[in-house]
Amino acid sequence: MSLTKKIHCDKRLTSQLQQRLQNFLSFVDQEADRFLGYPCNRFFDYTPLYPFLSFPLNNVGDPFLPSRYHLNSHEFEREVIGFFSALTHAKPEEIWGYVTNGGTEGNMYGIYLAREIYPEGMVYYSEATHYSVPKILRMVHARNIMIKSTVNGEIDYQDLAETLRIHRDVPAIIFANIGTTMTGAVDNLDRIKQILKDNAITHHYIHCDAALGGMILPFVEHPPAFDFNAGIDSLAISGHKMIGSPIPCGIALAKKCHVDRIARAVEYISTFDTTVSGSRNAITPLFLWYAIHSQGIQGFRKIVRGCLEMAAYAVQRFNECGIPAWRNENSITVVFPKGPDAIMNQWQIALQGDMGHILVMPHVTKNQINLLLADITAAKEVKP
């Protein structure tokens, strides 16, 4: 725990309150050392951008249109969108996007677009889908059916095929996972498209939740189909996950033709209102822009390779200790039978049923993996 960071508060704060902030900083610093269970990279440094935090920046409105609110970072946001468009093989002239407040907003945007295009459409998503998705579906009143998952976390293609077959009268909206939350499983878009074809369902929409996978698959050797190359309609990627950010953020990308349908002229801000939020964070687009230019494609490739190697190491070490840990191909999510709750909580390990998982993000070290493993095995020996 480093205590080099001292907080220098406004003098109007009582010393007690100042101490609370200082204690909170120490707590966070300490807890960050056992941060193994969530897909958030803790290695980032945006200090050069802090001067921008002195201004009421706001990216209100469409990043691709002029705005009367001059204190915006739309220019940088557009370049961030350009980067992710290229990364996901979108044709620049056919794509629209913006920087969101996180994965949920990106998924909400995709589902909203799909429902606008196919108001009677049925949304199909696997039971391994993030818990926020059923919430969104309820919120936007989209008809939906949860499909079973396979053991590794992919959508159950047989269940999907059978379910689609009995709903051929309505358009199909596929919510695909490009890396599930719990096991990092990637739904096979080729198989899904074949199922749609087999059922002659020509009216369909495919949204990809690529929160984590969208920053992994572009950097592996032989990625499965996951992006606009595969004919998808929209996609969401998180910014605070693999790239890392102190503030949740993400990227929503969608085919421009879909977005144009919901654009509304709004005189008030002299811009078209195509985003979900009104006032929008202008700092996170700067953070992402900065990360993109600091790392570059080669930097990200190196980071992702490091995570995958470390994940392989974690599986191997767990297995050596007799714990049947495993991971999906191209995944940095190491799944294992959950250990004692106190230990799982100490290492901030999210649980689902009997499973726990480590997210081997860029900050995860061999030492941390071995410390966690030592905690688990020690508890086992005590237990008998």
Place this chain on the structure above:
Amino acid sequence: MSLTKKIHCDKRLTSQLQQRLQNFLSFVDQEADRFLGYPCNRFFDYTPLYPFLSFPLNNVGDPFLPSRYHLNSHEFEREVIGFFSALTHAKPEEIWGYVTNGGTEGNMYGIYLAREIYPEGMVYYSEATHYSVPKILRMVHARNIMIKSTVNGEIDYQDLAETLRIHRDVPAIIFANIGTTMTGAVDNLDRIKQILKDNAITHHYIHCDAALGGMILPFVEHPPAFDFNAGIDSLAISGHKMIGSPIPCGIALAKKCHVDRIARAVEYISTFDTTVSGSRNAITPLFLWYAIHSQGIQGFRKIVRGCLEMAAYAVQRFNECGIPAWRNENSITVVFPKGPDAIMNQWQIALQGDMGHILVMPHVTKNQINLLLADITAAKEVKP
């Protein structure tokens, strides 16, 4: 324009990119001096909290429940909610809330709650309502009718009464403005409640969009009814407006009994998922907490009084120059017939039809008002 702020970038950025950031900072610094048209305070200082920006903080989940994601500022978020609950006369045990990404999310939350409680309910809102609201209503598939506005921006009570009368078969969901975007008008809740009573509509829900007004009315001498004292069901206040923040944020407050209806147990994060977003900004709750403790009730009262006095000054000066500017009672929004577009754009004045407005936020000075006025009158003299 101060150029004291120098950006020290990562060396991996080309000098060209570093220069772009530096230029952008200068641009922002310059434009911030003519920032009169939006309701965002540019006076704030959160530098003492910057050390927290080194960590992947995330307030995922309900701020009132424990979370496995330890790097959260829920504790501070709860205190912020407590402050705004007290400010809006909510009973602590009956209220729930969270810090949102801005006004839109708070309004979406209120409308979503209302629609869940009254799926067949009709939403009534005035034409002076923020443009994001029709967008939200469409998104959540809520039946709705736009009601006329009076000249000053309040909802037209006669139109509301007549419209409610012919829809007495469905619950009424009132979306009330506590300070409209364009003229700062406050819908009269007493009259609205009387209209509901006159029509014997007992099933109703009142949401207040108090984005700006929620941080003005608590600090004036004789405020109109606008909060939980008036029996409303939910309320949204912006954090980046009167308080000021480099990142848009807000507060959503709702009666706990309504929120409990949509709470879902979610094992994944070991918490109940009652918020709109999944991952949530943990920095803005710290900013708000800090502002609340730096300013205190007395500080905010002084700030608001200063803004109201400055707004009165602006009206007087405009009138002296023969421009029929006006403002609503307790409003810091000075409305005037719009001037030449180049000048309106230079001062970042939002327009609607023939109207422009100055938002007399804490940073607005007499000098700025007079400079704008000089620009407008000079253009007038040139024109004929």
